[in-house]
Amino acid sequence: QVRLVESGGALVQAGGSLRLSCAASGRSFSTYAMGWFRQAPGKEREFVAAISRGAGSTYYAESVKGRFTISRDNAKNTIYLQMNSLKPEDTAVYYCAANRYGSGRAVVPDVYENWGQGTQVTVSS
Numbered sequence: 468q469v470r471l472v473e474s475g476g477a478l479v480q481a482g483g484s485l486r487l488s489c490a491a492s493g494r495s496f497s498t499y500a501m502g503w504f505r506q507a508p509g510k511e512r513e514f515v516a517a518i519s520r521g522a523g524s525t526y527y528a529e530s531v532k533g534r535f536t537i538s539r540d541n542a543k544n545t546i547y548l549q550m551n552s553l554k555p556e557d558t559a560v561y562y563c564a565a566n567r568y569g570s571g572r573a574v575v576p577d578v579y580e581n582w583g584q585g586t587q588v589t590v591s592s
Contacts, residue, residue, distance in 0.1 A: 489546045
């Protein structure tokens, strides 16, 4: 298992940028495909982006494609979510998640075995 801790959430104006980080502790981080999800008040948790174990492939929700970039540094046991051109509808708690031996294209939360505690992103209009 891995323990995940997100950071980087903040209040930002529409059109601004943020970079979220997710640090993993535990063994064999490179065996985990990783994902970012978000959950707004009163809504279900939704997929944002995913990355394969070796960072060779990435996958995005249509709503963030072209604005968000997921990346990972296996030497630092960390993944990132660079968020540009932020919109008020991006406001949510953002979670990172780990899927051991996953493909890096899983969009269903139940596939992921480990989750962080979340970090709040608020985009003001």
